[in-house]
Amino acid sequence: MAVKEKPMAQEVQKPGWKSIPIGGLILRGGSAEEFQTGDWRTEKPVWDGEKCTNCYLCWVYCPDMSIVLEDGKVAGVDYDHCKGCGICAAVCPPKVRAIEMVLDRE
Amino acid sequence: MGNSALNEAVKSVALTGNEAVANAMRQVHPDVVAAYPITPQTEIVQIFSTFVADGLVQTEFVPVESEHSAMSATVGASAAGARAMTATSANGLALMWEVLYIAAGLRLPIVMPVVNRALSAPINIHCDHSDTMGARDSGWIQLYSENAQEAYDNVIQAVRIAEHPEVNLPVMVMMDGFIISHGMENVYPLADEEVRKFVGERKPHYTLLDADNPITVGPLDLQDFYFEHRxxxxxxxxxxxxxxxxxxxxxxxxxxxxxxxxxxxxxxDAEMAIVVIGSTAGTAKYVVNELRAKGVKAGLLKIRMFRPFPAARLREALTNVPAVAVMDRADSLAACGGPLFGDLRAALYSAGKRPLMNNYIYGLGGRDVTLDHIRTVYQDLEEMLRTGEVKREINYLGVRE
Incomplete structure (x- = not known):
């Protein structure tokens, strides 16, 4: 079976050794957000706003701060950073079951 | 002289290598010293601890539970902007191993006296260079000393070298275990003020404690940037x-x-030369003088800086010497000679003229190196010169068969 090759993404030229900070230092705070870990995921949590009671347990337990709140209410999942660990689905109360893990495939 | 501070009016004092180095550290006055004892280095941190207890320095003295922790505490302090030091020997250095590379990789200007001692097993507390030779590719600058004076002077210079903005690398300062560390010699120390002025204050570019300019030290560095940092x-x-x-x-x-x-x-004008590191250079110089008095053109080259390896300068210095014996107080156990021999031969490969060279592994585990040993090396060199042949490339000097 022939494998269909994806076209190579345009490679962005990264800075060289002469211009980057020595020792691998990062010279500002909050840069972890730029590292998108969402593509590590095998399963993704699918959140159902109809069932959710806003108990915040998923928000408390999420190790990647990927449960998004808006105006104090759960509003969904940050799929750029969610690694699909499934903790949110596991802690969602049995009577609620507002989060379901599904295979993350196109 | 013992444990008390140096009297600045005194021109020369009798000091052991450990006392001289502990006093250099007192004069450098680091912000943090992490300490764990190991023979023959123990006295350095023990004497320094008395300086702390007596209020002669305001250094934060951190007694830790292992050498791995000693180097880790030093790394943390240095990343926080402190001038940080520790000291070790042999198996202690071996236990620091992974953190040595971290200190160098994070570009932290730590200065560490190392008192050279053989590695186990079999267990041995006496001098050879197998401990620091093993760390030669850890990214630390290495300065070796022939005597207590050089150890003292090297520690003071190491601070400036390490902290130079174009360097920012850790430096090890070596002296031979017991032979230098416990042998008493005349040392000419500088005045406290002179040293303090010479080393100045550390001016780090970035520090962990600068809350206005937050930084991350040691983040994950994968295929796209690690190579650039190396x-x-x-x-x-x-x-x-x-x-x-x-x-x-x-x-x-x-x-x-x-x-x-x-x-x-x-x-x-030497026709034959010994290349050597550390205290044995003193013994060998005596033999050179002896031979020169007889009209033999004998010479010697003593390595002070082993890392970085001054290859081009060594090539220039040795290319015109017809016969060279390289003395290694460490065996790389690679079945092709000691570490200095390997590097020196590589340095001379591209020379127009190459000396005849052989290698002597000597003095392992503190085995005495006598004048007679050195004399036999020069005798071998004379034969090499006469016959134009290297009879045996790798030799073990002073071992029983």
Missing amino acids: RQQAEAMFNADKVVKEVADEFAKLSGRQYDFFEAYQLD
């Missing part, structure tokens, strides 16, 4: 060559003692 480290090692010379010249103005990458002793 390339920077390589560049810092190239830069160190220039800085070591600058610092030596400035130190010479202060002390009257001129240091170089290596010492060439009677080498200019």
Whole structure:
């Protein structure tokens, strides 16, 4: 079976050794957000706003701060950073079951 | 002299190598010293702890539970902007192993005296260079000392070399276990004020404690950037060559003692030479004098800076010496000679003229190196010169068969 090759993404030229900070230092705070870990995921949590009671347990337990709140209410999942660990689905109360893990495939 | 501070009016004092180095550390006055005892280094941190207890320094003295922790605490303190030091020997250095690379990779200007001692097993507390030779590729600058005076002077210069903005690398300062560390010699110390002025204050570019300019130290560095950071480290090692010379010249103005990458002793017109590191150079110089008195053109080259390896300068210094014996107080156990032999031969490969060279592994585990041992090496060199042949490339000097 022939494998269909994806076209190579345009490679962005990264800075060289002469211009980057020595020792691998990062010279500002909050840069972890730029590292998108969402593509590590095998399963993704699918959140159902109809069932959710806003108990915040998923928000408390999420190790990647990927449960998004808006105006104090759960509003969904940050799929750029969610690694699909499934903790949110596991802690969602049995009577609620507002989060379901599904295979993350196109 | 013992444990008390040096009297600044005194011109020369009798000191052991450990006392001289502990006093250099007192005069450098680091912000943090992490300490764990190991023979024969123990006295350095023990004497330094009395300086702390007596209020002669305001150093934060951190007694830790292992050498791995000693180097880790030093790394943390240095990343926080402190001038941080520790000291070790042999198996203690081996336990620091992974953190040595971290100190160098994070580009932290830590200065660490190392008192050379054989590695186990079999267990042995006496001098050879197998401990620091093993760490030769850890990214630390390495300065070796022939005597207590050089150990003292090297510690003071190491601070300036390490902290130079074009270097930012850790430096190990070596002296031979017991032979130098516990042997008492005349040492000419500088005045406290002179040293303090010479080393100045550490001015770190970035520190963990600067809340207005938050930084991350040691983040994950994968395929897209790790190589660039290693390339920077390589560049810092190239830069160190220039800085070591600058610092030596400035130190010479202060002390009257001129240091170089290596010492060439009677080498200019030499027909045969020994290349050696550490205290054995003193013994070998005596034999050189003896031979010179008989009209034999014998010379010697003593390595001070082993990392970075001053390859081009060594090539220039040795290319015209017809016969060279390289003495290694460590066996790489690679079945092709000791570490100095390997590097020196590589350095001379591209020379127009190459000496006949052989290698002597000697003095392992503190085995005495006598004048007679050195005499036999020069006798071998004379034969090499006469026959134009290297009879045996790798030799073990002073071992029973």
